[in-house]
Amino acid sequence: MKALVAKVAAAAFVLFARAITAVRAIWPEEGLPARPCVYFANHSSHGDFVLVWAVLPPRLRHRTRPVAGAEYWLKSHTNAFIGRDVFNAVLIERDREKRTEDPIALMVSAVDAGSSLILFPEGTRNQTEDRLLPFKSGIFHLVDQRPELDLVPVWINNLNRVMPKGEIVPIPLICTVTFGSALRIAPGEDKEAFLERMRAALLALAPKPAGSGE
Amino acid sequence: MTAAGSDLVTLVLGILGVLIVASAVGYMLERRLATDGPNAAVENLNARIRAWWAMVILIGLAFIAGRIGVLVLFAFCSFAALREFITLIYTRRADHWALASAFFLVLPIQYYLLWAEEYGIFSIFIPVYAFLLMPIISVLRGDTERFLLRVAEVQWALMICVFCVSHVPALLTLDIPGYEGRNVLLIAFLVIVVQLSDVLQYVWGKLFGRTKIAANLSPSKTVEGFVGGVASATLIGAALWWITPFTPLQAGLLSFIITLMGFLGGLVMSAIKRDRGVKDWGHLIEGHGGLIDRLDSVVFSAPIFFHLVRYWWSLS
Numbered sequence: 001m002k003a004l005v006a007k008v009a010a011a012a013f014v015l016f017a018r019a020i021t022a023v024r025a026i027w028p029e030e031g032l033p034a035r036p037c038v039y040f041a042n043h044s045s046h047g048d049f050v051l052v053w054a055v056l057p058p059r060l061r062h063r064t065r066p067v068a069g070a071e072y073w074l075k076s077h078t079n080a081f082i083g084r085d086v087f088n089a090v091l092i093e094r095d096r097e098k099r100t101e102d103p104i105a106l107m108v109s110a111v112d113a114g115s116s117l118i119l120f121p122e123g124t125r126n127q128t129e130d131r132l133l134p135f136k137s138g139i140f141h142l143v144d145q146r147p148e149l150d151l152v153p154v155w156i157n158n159l160n161r162v163m164p165k166g167e168i169v170p171i172p173l174i175c176t177v178t179f180g181s182a183l184r185i186a187p188g189e190d191k192e193a194f195l196e197r198m199r200a201a202l203l204a205l206a207p208k209p210a211g212s213g214e
Numbered sequence: 215m216t217a218a219g220s221d222l223v224t225l226v227l228g229i230l231g232v233l234i235v236a237s238a239v240g241y242m243l244e245r246r247l248a249t250d251g252p253n254a255a256v257e258n259l260n261a262r263i264r265a266w267w268a269m270v271i272l273i274g275l276a277f278i279a280g281r282i283g284v285l286v287l288f289a290f291c292s293f294a295a296l297r298e299f300i301t302l303i304y305t306r307r308a309d310h311w312a313l314a315s316a317f318f319l320v321l322p323i324q325y326y327l328l329w330a331e332e333y334g335i336f337s338i339f340i341p342v343y344a345f346l347l348m349p350i351i352s353v354l355r356g357d358t359e360r361f362l363l364r365v366a367e368v369q370w371a372l373m374i375c376v377f378c379v380s381h382v383p384a385l386l387t388l389d390i391p392g393y394e395g396r397n398v399l400l401i402a403f404l405v406i407v408v409q410l411s412d413v414l415q416y417v418w419g420k421l422f423g424r425t426k427i428a429a430n431l432s433p434s435k436t437v438e439g440f441v442g443g444v445a446s447a448t449l450i451g452a453a454l455w456w457i458t459p460f461t462p463l464q465a466g467l468l469s470f471i472i473t474l475m476g477f478l479g480g481l482v483m484s485a486i487k488r489d490r491g492v493k494d495w496g497h498l499i500e501g502h503g504g505l506i507d508r509l510d511s512v513v514f515s516a517p518i519f520f521h522l523v524r525y526w527w528s529l530s
Contacts, residue, residue: 022294022297022496022497022498024497158301161305164307164310167310169310169311169314169318170314171300171310171313171314171317172293172296172297172300172317173297173300173301174297174298174301174496174497
């Protein structure tokens with residue numbers, strides 16, 4: 001019963017996201033990797049992973065899990081239902097003090113089980129004027145353990161205008177989700193260089209902002 | 215069957231005939247010209263033909279559903295057009311509630327007023343009430359950065375996408391003696407003349423186009439295409455007088471005004487696109503632009519056509 005409700009709720013989220021944003025996916029020429037991979041995206045709205053999830057082809061969508069902060073998604077029963085049951089999120093504790101499980105180990109086991117991940121390496125929602133915050137190191141530690149993993153940069157455009165922080169009514173605006181070519185960590189690449197390379201690859205997908213004052 | 219019903223059937227059969235011929239020509243061109251790889255012009259033509267099929271089927275279904283069907287169809291067009299327009303304009307956080315009320319308050323109220331046939335308030339609701347309400351909502355947040363620009367852009371978005379578009383279904387509210395129950399044919403007349411004018415300008419331009427009208431606005435618009443398209447669409451409009459309350463001469467004159475406004479509307483909307491640095495308004499129809507790209511000429515001709523007919527023919 002719960003699984004059925006979760007399934008219906010997932011379909012409703014996707015339908016609603018599409019009705020508001022008429023979201024359009026832009027794929028890389030070679031398409032998406034066939035094997036489990038990590039989609040890493042810019043983060044400016046609570047709806048970010050729903051949008052990525054909505055545009056993925058259904059066969060890939062069903063085994064793609066967002067990585068999200070446990071403290072938010074376990075805050076209430078509703079949040080927990082949406083996070084855990086509807087989107088099957090990999091919930092990680094961001095506060096080191098409260099950690100009972102290692103976030104990297106959680107992600108590695110999800111990937112090993114055949115899932116793809118949606119990851120927001122900025123670690124938190126970007127509320128600044130900068131296009132992209134510095135990356136946290138989680139994505140590096142993940143590929144440090146699984147260097148064969150494909151990393152797909154994903155730029156989500158316009159969703160921050162649809163529903164800025166603190167607003168409850170979304171404004172219908174057209175959003176695009178641009179997928180880049182898959183990347184991998186180079187042998188011997190150090191943390192700073194790797195994170196900077198990933199960040200540059202993601203920024204390269206960002207279109208010139210139409211309507212946001214250039 | 216009523217006279218209106220049989221005229222509608224004749225019209226629908228005629229349109230289907232034209233579309234079938236167009237599809238057949240498109241198919242033949244594709245077979246003949248696309249032997250060495252796809253031909254961009256032919257692919258574009260066939261994409262347009264498929265879009266017309268979709269348009270005819272949608273409008274046809276709306277006509278069958280009656281007044282509510284027509285209102286829902288155009289309310290959706292307004293919604294999708296407004297979404298495309300506001301995506302491209304400059305907005306700030308402080309405009310959030312102004313934009314939300316444009317979508318969820320102004321748009322539904324405008325179409326409700328049409329449903330209630332409240333012409334007195336329908337015709338001023340957006341230019342008076344909404345235009346004053348928008349800057350008030352925006353100013354409450356105290357953000358004055360490029361304020362006039364932001365207000366003007368949202369007002370223009372509402373003007374084009376909601377006010378102007380709603381004047382197509384508004385034709386249903388006119389009360390023309392001797393034309394009772396046939397108003398839906400006025401919508402058909404307007405849409406057919408505008409779309410044919412677009413198509414014929416395109417065809418004449420492709421065949422004989424030499425002299426560009428406004429090279430930095432729209433490279434595909436030529437004097438030859440414009441003259442040929444307007445003239446032939448005007449003649450076809452005159453020949454459609456039997457679905458209207460007009461004489462052939464009046465139908466021709468109105469068609470001339472419709473096509474002229476349609477052409478100029480297309481220019482204005484191109485200028486906006488140029489200003490925003492985009493080629494198309496959106497991607498509603500995969501591969502060939504957004505809804506506003508298909509609606510731009512209707513948008514400018516609808517209010518003028520509506521008011522001319524209302525002034526000279528309608529009792530209401």
